[in-house]
Amino acid sequence: MTLQMNIRAMKKTLVLIAAAAGLAFAAQPALAAGEAKHPRSGGFSFEGPFGTFDRNQLQRGYKVYREVCASCHGMDLMYFRTLAEPGGPFYLSDQASPAENRFVKALAAEVQIADIDTETGEPIMRDGTAADRFPNPYPNATAAAAANGGASPPDLSVMAKARHDGANYIYSLLTGYAAVPQGLQIRPGQYYNEYMAGDLTPFMPEGTEHVPPGGFIAMPNPLTDGQVTYDDDTVASVDQMSKDVAAYIAWASDPKQEQRKQTGIGVLIFLFIFAGVTYLSYRRIWKGVAH
């Protein structure tokens, strides 16, 4: 039994562990027939360890959300002040606090918030403040479902985390209202989308060999070209608006991610140096000690 053999055995084991890690990453549910199309890339600026949000894009995305999505979808976990946090779409370096941000205060003041009169306890509507949550378009979940044919529009607060490949998925879904495949039976109140999860086999003529990808979605195609008037020079095409709102939702789903990544780079550099120093101490302490 030689040392080489031990090392070889150990190398083998290391290869196995690497394979294990690979498997863990690849472990995704198997594809069934008629699976949704894999989301296409929106080429987002915030991807990757050094990626940051495009602030203009976040502002445009917020506008799309507010003017289009918000008429049906709530974002119950979002407060107006969050928009002015470091890394957020309206952050200003000279603001006293997110709640004092002038853009956010103005945006919040445009909405009416249900409250009670502090004197009488009577229900009232008042102007929003930066400390308020985004208003929900419906008073409760039942009302939301009733107004939408029984399917309550999902809350968008963490939507980018709640779908695999979140931002790309949202972008793809919004641009995925393809022409209805021939023979597909669509029930009223349903729409065909290539990126929606589902299996269309039962809705195709019997014996169809190639079931089209995607599934049914209760949301009609929400965007048309030029629907939102952007404050910058960007052309508000469906593709652009989809990208922008996807970026905004990706930010809203995890508003701290940009700062976290920046911290992470510092942490990794620190750990790398610390590891190096510790390794040198290890070499020094074990110098001349057989093991």
Added chain:
Amino acid sequence: MSDHESTYVPKTGIEKWLDTRLPIVRFGADYMALPTPRNLNYWWTFGGILALCLVIQIATGVILAMHYVPNTEMAFASVERIMRDVNGGDLIRYTHANGASMFFIAVYLHMLRGLYYGSYKAPREMIWIIGCLIFFLMIATAFLGYVLPWGQMSYWGAEVITNLIGAIPVIGEPVLIWLRGGPAIDNATLNRFFSLHYLLPFVIAGCVVLHLWALHAAGQNNPVGILIPKDREKKDTLPFHPYFTVKDGFAIIVFLMLFALFVFFMPNALGHADNYIPANPLVTPAHIVPEWYMLPFYAILRAIPDKFGGVVAMFAAIGILFVLPWLDTSKVRSMRYRPTMRTFFVLFVINGLILGWCGAQLPDAPVIGDFKTFILIDGDLNSYLWLTRFATLYYFAFFAIIMPLVGLRETPQPIPATISEPVLGGDAEKG
């Protein structure tokens, strides 16, 4: 090495005073001076890494509990609030969530190291058994913790796993209701799961103390696997500090880099997107899967066509680890000198990965290509169902058949007389 003399000499007045009343400084000093086999390799660093994992989980968990609301109406939002509005909350929560995965990576490597080098064999059976108990408690704790964010996977995972209890004949149903705190998974379930999730880590910490106590009584194993005779202790061992504190320290920092990679750059990569959808008892997710570290056991559960049988198999898969010291008939500890067994070990590791892979797949999906072969009993042969069954069979066969038989029949390679021999071909002291 267990009964080594204490070399601690109290120097200051307070140390002398304390030493006759509560010799806690002596305890620590002796711990640091513990004679440790000099040939321990990096596979031995996972003990220290695991201790750190437990500390990280408890520290982050205690802070999370200060902000978390164990109520079905508020749990999901409270977790998000932690990540949005609590100072450093996103780091604390992501560290805790990914910490569970890191904990399991380390514990699986730690267990495989024990398996490879025969660390469970006499006189170390108690170390191994307590270790198995810790592993079981870890699974329970991780499961309870995964329920707390009250997402779709939380809820439906709890539904699937508690339902298993209901599969036990006669007592299953009442026990199920008792565990859930009602006929269905609801607020009572969430509250008790939170309570138990806070309790179990301290039970684990207690077991870790026993684990270490047993370790110090029996002495550490080493890659060669031979016991160090008393008269060679000076030559074959080194004090724990500074030799192994620095080695463990280096390994811990490298491990923390992997940890940081997940926490800072891909905190949700190891989780399931569905758990960011608030729990909804009326909507079943298309595909209910546990966290990655439970997948092999989940696969074993699903391999058995009978529900109760599956439960028995799943618990047996963990239970069989407890009796491992008595299933291994080999006189040689380390698989370094057992080439036949080493092959079976490598197959066992691959098999474990296959089981994990199978646990994430739909049982009826084909393994290779997109074609059917022939129906064997209740499923196509080219399906994850059957791959899982073959892998399950090997898992149990490895412990129940291969270990006892190979131990009796193999011819091990010659074992060195001392642990220094393979290093130097002679004595340990070089310079």
